[in-house]
Amino acid sequence: MLEGLPHTTISTPGARTRDLSILAGPELSTPPDHLVTVADDARMLAGYHGLRHTEFVERQGLFATSDHDDVDDDPRTVVLVAVSADGHVVGGVRVAPCTDTDIGWWAGSRLVVADTAHAGGIGRALIRAACAHVEGAGVLRFDATIQERYLRLFTMLGWTDRGPGPTIGGCAHRRMGWPIGRIQRTADTTKAMLADVLAPLGRQPGGLGPAGFRGDDGVPVPGSDLIAACDAVLPAMVERDPEWAGWCSVLVNLNDLAAMGAAPVGLLDAVAAPTTSHLTRIIRGISTAAQAWGTPVLGGHTQVGVHASLSVTALGQTPHPLAAGGGRVGDVVSVIADLGGSWRPGYRGRQWDSTSSRSGEQLRAMGSLVADLRPHAAKDVSMAGLVGTLGMLAESSGTGAELDVSAIPRPHDSTLGEWLTCFPGFAMLTADDHPVREVPGPAVAAPCGRLTAGAGVRLRWPDGEVTGAVASTVTGLGAA
Incomplete structure (x- = not known):
């Protein structure tokens, strides 16, 4: 200090x-x-x-x-x-x-x-x-204490005035903070465009899902107990790391189902590659993951001689789906995450790989944790990062959120900035009356925040200081 x-x-x-x-x-x-x-x-x-x-x-x-x-x-x-x-x-x-x-x-x-x-x-x-x-x-908060005479200089350099500081040697000081926008940038670059882009779909009857599930990880299929989820993998990853891309295409979709309390039934894939060899490597990754989670690939579309691309649709089943928009002001926010593993080679600070080293039994057990807990709201942590995902849960619930920084569980080989903005492999956020403190391994759980009135996400630090992380809504889709 x-x-x-x-x-x-x-x-x-x-x-x-x-x-x-x-x-x-x-x-x-x-x-x-x-x-x-x-x-x-x-x-x-x-x-x-x-x-x-x-x-x-x-x-x-x-x-x-x-x-x-x-x-x-x-x-x-x-x-x-x-x-x-x-x-x-x-x-x-x-x-x-x-x-x-x-x-x-x-x-x-x-x-x-x-x-x-x-x-x-x-x-x-x-x-x-x-x-x-x-x-x-990867630092998220940077402080300084300056003489009041230099307040104008620091504000010109972009620092934020946080109020009076101590008097040292008879000289009055100000507490200053350097605004670090890493979390806001992650949310903005991954999700902020959604409301405008998806507006035409939302104007259709039943578009973007039934009431209460808009902006959710998956969507209840009308007239059934099926849940459908769909995710595409970045083309750059499909080209650079095809087996890992195949694995992740299954992982992210089954995480979506798990967040809604649904048991997976099957998968559909749409995969394309410039060569048969490349296509085979992508399919190998999909197949390995499907076997690990015990979820068959029911069909799909396969193409060769074109640019690499990959998307997967997952079907799950539950008569009582959980919504990300079910949170209430005052609910305790808990994190459930697998902290094992390491950074995926070539993706340090962006993708944490905890799943490829787990057994199928462990993966399936973690996939049922949210269904067993039945919280008011749940959402799996996506490419928006932990804080951005919490912002989406809060937005769907019509609330804001606050996180206790020191209570967030994270791997030893990760800075907080990396962990709060990366794709963490397996991590779920829940909001409920009761905190989640223990879950069957290998995942861990900890209460680390609450839903609040207003909008956006704030970080609470050990000295009581509260700083903004996400200024307002994340997607602009509003309450579910």
């Missing part, structure tokens, strides 16, 4: 002394040549710590003998330094997690800039580099 350093002072012989806030920079018209990089050797770190000692201990007297603290000892701390053209460290800043267990909440601190002969633009560059670094590391 940004404790300890109220401000940095930069000076040069014959020049007027200027104050620099914790993450602020001087405003000189001609910035010198410099490179901002991660301090990855002893020389760079020594240069950075030397600047800090000179500034904070010797010149300002903020510390008696050393400005070293626990953040310096944290192996997760990253130091960014500005290096001049002649190889000297002329500035630096550190960024680090704010909690013992990294939940995606970081802060910047101990920014220091050398004398004004080398200071032009370096402070601003370090601020921007710190923001870029934490976003690249």
